[in-house]
Amino acid sequence: MPQLQRLHLDHAPALLEFERRNRAYFAASIPDRGEDYFAHFDARHAALLAEQAAGVCHFHVLMDEGGEVLGRVNLVDVADGSAELGYRIAEHAAGRGLATAGVREVCALAAAEYGLTGLRASTTLDNAASRAVLARTGFTPCGETELSGRPGLRFERSLAGEAGRRHP
Template sequence: MDIRPEQLADDVTLRLAEPADAPALAAIQVENRDRMRATEPYRPDSFYTVEGQRERLEAQVREYTAGRLVPLLLVSDGRIAGAFTLSGVVLGPFRSASLGYWIATDRQGRGLATAGVERVCRIARERVGLHRLEASTRLDNLASQRVLAKNGFEPIGMAPRYLHIDGEWRDHRLFQRILHDDDPNAAH
């Protein structure tokens, strides 16, 4: 996979995450810790440290190199404003991945999630060669559901007790977007 930085607007770029982002990512994770607790699985205290982020980013780079993950950061005004991840990348006849994303609290409501998801869908199709993306949200995460709907994701069901978040197993709404119906045996 050859993923290059993508300009979404004059001051907004989507680019691959790298270990050098650990200090900035740790800082934004600490800033958003309380809000993220309602939508993310439990994170140990080490997750919020520079070293914890460096280790996570190094693991993500290894997974990217192996073709199983695409870790992207959204940078706005020179500052990390969010992240988008294609995980569980499977090629062959399946050509699918799971999409996850978050936007920093102080950057929400500016269309960054919608623009980022749109661009990640394009990257998934054109650079990774995927046919399909899936995503999930908590049932009450209406803002994220709107972002997915604006980007052509369709609801495909509900998964009871899908993820352990904020101390409980939470139900999630499942979505998918078919990116194309090209032959998976064609060169990508």
């Protein structure tokens, strides 16, 4: 069973491979990271770890037993007890409930470990799988948005009552 781990320096090679291998798959539903991301991956990874150390973001990877990154579940723009949730799952691992499990676990961590009281998320209207993950994990639609020129929905979730509770 994949394990959610807080991002650390040693994840860099596996994370880069995950992003490269799934680049086209991700770009079909979310904006592509661009060549600069891959060309300067080590510097970007170090910057993410610095943001995490400052408490501005909380980054996580879903790792299989062999050390392969199967997904990411991140909390960014932490401020005033709230953060923005983002996640992505490898193409070959999609449809197995990993996004739902990872989001549930990060919601519990957000409340119990990071002291957050609410989360936000957004997805495009045509991303039915992402909307389903958000619905299964307690997020409710709260408005419309536009993501890279595509219509989308904004979601929110209260973390009241989550502190001290972990989801496997």
